[in-house]
Amino acid sequence: MTEYNPPKIWTWEQEDAGVWDKVNRPISGATYDKELPVGKHPLQLYSMGTPNGQKVTIMLEELLEAGVKEAEYDAFLIRIGDGEQFSSGFVDINPNSKIPALVDRSLENPVRVFESGAILLYLAEKFGKFLPTDLAEKTEVMNWLFWLQGSAPYLGGGFGHFYHYAPIKIEYAINRFSMETKRQLDLLNKTLAERKYIGGDEYTIADMAIWSWYGLLVRGVMYEAEEFLQVKDYEHVCRWADEIYNRPAVRRGRLVNRFWGDEDEQLLERHDASDFDNVRTSG
Secondary structure (H helix, E strand, C coil): CCCCCCCCCCCCCCCCCCCCHHHCCCCCCCCECCCCCCCCCCEEEEECCCHHHHHHHHHHHHHHHCCCHHHCEEEEECCHHHCHHHEHHHHHHCCCCCCCEEEECCCCCCEEEECHHHHHHHHHHHHCCCCCCCHHHHHHHHHHHHHHHHHHHHHHHHHHHHHHHCCCCCHHHHHHHHHHHHHHHHHHHHHHCCCCCCCCCCCCHHHHHHHHHHHHHHCCCCCCCCCCCCHHHCHHHHHHHHHHHCCHHHHHHCCECECCCCHHHCECCECCHHHHHHCCCCC
16 A cells, blocks of 8 residues: 655545545535425424434434423434535534534524534433433433543544445554444443443433444444454443343334335434334334
8 A cells, every 4th residue: 555645735635535525525614505494393303314313313202202292303304415414504503514403492592402412411401301310320421421422433433434434445544443442342341241221220311322323333233343343242232232222212213314224214204203103113
């Protein structure tokens, strides 16, 4: 492989850089004008069924499963591969142009919430669910929520990109991020050997956030890397991942804004509980 010597000044070369090359650019802001649709519920979600998107739809479905009727929501699909996150309407909600983004219209002045971790925390505090009230217990959950927000980029943008998506395989990059991913899995495994859930004895937003990345990874859903990373060695993570997968709300939430895979496991948009009638949420 030819050694790369960086130039004195970096310039943006718009060439094929893999499957996501068309959505990455060195500037922020909208590229075209388009308003976002608005549904019938106070909570309006604009997202796609990636791991970050699944965090929020799982949380919303868990709230509904817990009897919180006020958590009814509309989920509109944002096709990030087509650049829909760069519309003026979406940028107004999230100037960072990343899914998911939420608008709470139940208040006199609608509130925008962006960044998946911030949305989980907002919903947990708004409805008083899936977040302990005891200060020490809440802090432990927050420790892990922030751990995920800092760690997942190593898994997704690091390991996943270089191992699965990059147009060329770079040994150094794959080794670097494989090592970090396995270190993170080892940390989770040791933690879950001592407790039922990530934050303690109760299921919380920390589990929802971390499961959407590391739970899917050990279940063989992400990057076709389960053998490469020997994920079955992390038995406590696998136990936890399977247990959460079997929650009805998780089965539903992971399908929202999904348009790939088996047709009966796709739900492009969600506006009512009956929308799940034609998709497979068990099995």
